Amino acid sequence: MKKILNTILIASAGLVMASCSKQLDILPEGAVSESNFWQTSDDAVLGANAMYEPFDGEEFYGRGYMWFINASDDMVTGRINTNADAIKNFSSTYYSSSYTVDQWNMRYSVIRRANDVINKVPAISMDGALKNRLMGEAYFLSGLMYFQLAYNYADDRAGVPIITRENNNDPNPTPRAANVTANYDYIESELKKAANLLPYFDELGVTNYGRAHKVAAWGYLSKMYLYKKDYANAEKYADSVINFGKRSLMENYGDVFKSANNYGSEYIWSAVSTPKGAAGWGSILAGVMLENKGWGQYNGWGYYQPTKELYDAFETGDTRREVTILKPGDKFMYFGVETSYSSVNSLSGYQFNKYMEPFGYANPVGTHISPNGDHPTTDLNIPLLRYAEVILIKAEAALMQGKSADNEINMIRRRAGLDPIQGATIAELKKQRRCELAGEWADRHRDLVRWGDAQAAYAQPLHGFSGSVIWPSRTFNPSVHHVWAVPQKEIDRSNGIITQNQGW
Numbered sequence: 001m002k003k004i005l006n007t008i009l010i011a012s013a014g015l016v017m018a019s020c021s022k023q024l025d026i027l028p029e030g031a032v033s034e035s036n037f038w039q040t041s042d043d044a045v046l047g048a049n050a051m052y053e054p055f056d057g058e059e060f061y062g063r064g065y066m067w068f069i070n071a072s073d074d075m076v077t078g079r080i081n082t083n084a085d086a087i088k089n090f091s092s093t094y095y096s097s098s099y100t101v102d103q104w105n106m107r108y109s110v111i112r113r114a115n116d117v118i119n120k121v122p123a124i125s126m127d128g129a130l131k132n133r134l135m136g137e138a139y140f141l142s143g144l145m146y147f148q149l150a151y152n153y154a155d156d157r158a159g160v161p162i163i164t165r166e167n168n169n170d171p172n173p174t175p176r177a178a179n180v181t182a183n184y185d186y187i188e189s190e191l192k193k194a195a196n197l198l199p200y201f202d203e204l205g206v207t208n209y210g211r212a213h214k215v216a217a218w219g220y221l222s223k224m225y226l227y228k229k230d231y232a233n234a235e236k237y238a239d240s241v242i243n244f245g246k247r248s249l250m251e252n253y254g255d256v257f258k259s260a261n262n263y264g265s266e267y268i269w270s271a272v273s274t275p276k277g278a279a280g281w282g283s284i285l286a287g288v289m290l291e292n293k294g295w296g297q298y299n300g301w302g303y304y305q306p307t308k309e310l311y312d313a314f315e316t317g318d319t320r321r322e323v324t325i326l327k328p329g330d331k332f333m334y335f336g337v338e339t340s341y342s343s344v345n346s347l348s349g350y351q352f353n354k355y356m357e358p359f360g361y362a363n364p365v366g367t368h369i370s371p372n373g374d375h376p377t378t379d380l381n382i383p384l385l386r387y388a389e390v391i392l393i394k395a396e397a398a399l400m401q402g403k404s405a406d407n408e409i410n411m412i413r414r415r416a417g418l419d420p421i422q423g424a425t426i427a428e429l430k431k432q433r434r435c436e437l438a439g440e441w442a443d444r445h446r447d448l449v450r451w452g453d454a455q456a457a458y459a460q461p462l463h464g465f466s467g468s469v470i471w472p473s474r475t476f477n478p479s480v481h482h483v484w485a486v487p488q489k490e491i492d493r494s495n496g497i498i499t500q501n502q503g504w
Contacts, residue, residue: 287376299373336362
């Protein structure tokens with residue numbers, strides 16, 4: 001992990017240096033100068049590294065889409081914040097705020113850089129295996145970025161813009177694709193090309209941990225097909241991951257969220273993070289979820305706090321609950337001292353516990369958490385897709401085809417300390433997704449939307465530890481709020497070529 005992070009950090013520094021010398025000019029949209037670059041193997045590697053550089057953005061995997069996930073019934077904003085509250089309440093006043101604007105452009109920056117790799121690397125004389133890997137990474141990141149954009153912004157009425165290899169450097173704005181199906185078809189093509197070119201994870205070597213690999217492409221193909229409601233293919237690609245045989249559930253659920261297991265058996269794809277350097281690098285989510293001002297020892301941000309509804313969703317004896325949530329009186333380690341949880345800031349009275357391990361060590365600043373609390377990265381890679389979710393994708397796909405999912409559901413239940421069941425239903429699948437993946441990028445809000453459950457769920461108020469209402473009921477219009485508003489900045493700078501989602 002350390003070596004791949006160093007590679008990305010050096011690449012980021014190299015981008016600045018190269019830009020000054022006109023060897024690599026990163027334009028605002030992420031395009032690369034063609035005059036004297038893309039000549040050597042080193043150029044190819046540096047160009048591929050540039051695809052990962054935006055991942056350090058605060059709104060990329062630190063907040064950004066997490067504001068959308070925060071709309072679910074599992075969590076509340078935590079601190080009173082007008083823009084964040086507007087997002088959770090599905091108010092159109094949110095879409096000009098910075099919280100969700102920048103992550104759109106950053107993802108298109110990754111896409112344009114991926115297109116440059118795909119356009120330029122084939123002509124470079126270099127090692128064939130390295131060339132294939134870099135090309136595979138580009139197809140993977142392109143497909144992943146489009147998937148994250150499509151499932152949040154696209155529907156049957158309008159897709160998200162597809163920046164093709166041919167129009168990558170076209171200064172004219174690209175209109176939206178016809179519909180989300182066009183996006184999914186493109187994503188399918190990108191991820192299949194990635195899977196064909198990428199090595200397996202265990203072929204990467206430690207120095208390249210954190211880069212794309214074949215099983216990650218299979219995993220995201222499976223999830224994309226689930227969202228597309230192509231359940232046969234969702235099951236097929238989930239089976240590709242499962243039957244490969246080198247991914248497995250960790251025996252102890254809590255071990256999934258320890259930095260020593262960043263690349264453990266459950267890893268499929270994560271937001272790489274490090275506390276090294278003056279301000280760290282990568283996802284800041286762990287610090288964002290930490291108690292506001294961190295009990296006087298670290299600059300936690302106090303966002304995304306669990307609700308009583310989530311806490312009560314766990315069955316008695318479910319070992320995942322305490323790993324997931326801290327409630328008043330629970331013991332945990334903080335800066336090397338056993339501490340009894342209480343909050344002076346939490347709106348709900350709870351806090352997510354999954355990402356707390358880096359804060360548990362004595363003197364963790366600089367070794368486990370960033371020296372800069374304004375960019376609170378840690379040495380824990382935040383899971384974006386893990387093996388347990390792949391199992392649940394297979395279970396859901398099987399149930400939607402009228403098949404049994406008992407085997408998959410019981411794999412998840414047994415690890416949680418729960419008895420196996422027979423005749424698992426879609427209701428059980430929904431409960432297991434909620435309890436297994438709470439507070440993660442699996443996206444509870446998107447689950448509720450695609451299941452058709454969001455309107456009823458959001459019509460109910462949310463409660464805190466004391467039982468009091470901490471968030472009133474909300475009005476969710478399925479014909480409007482099933483997608484999010486396109487950032488107004490993107491509409492404005494396209495002179496209206498990029499259009500707003502209907503109803504927003």
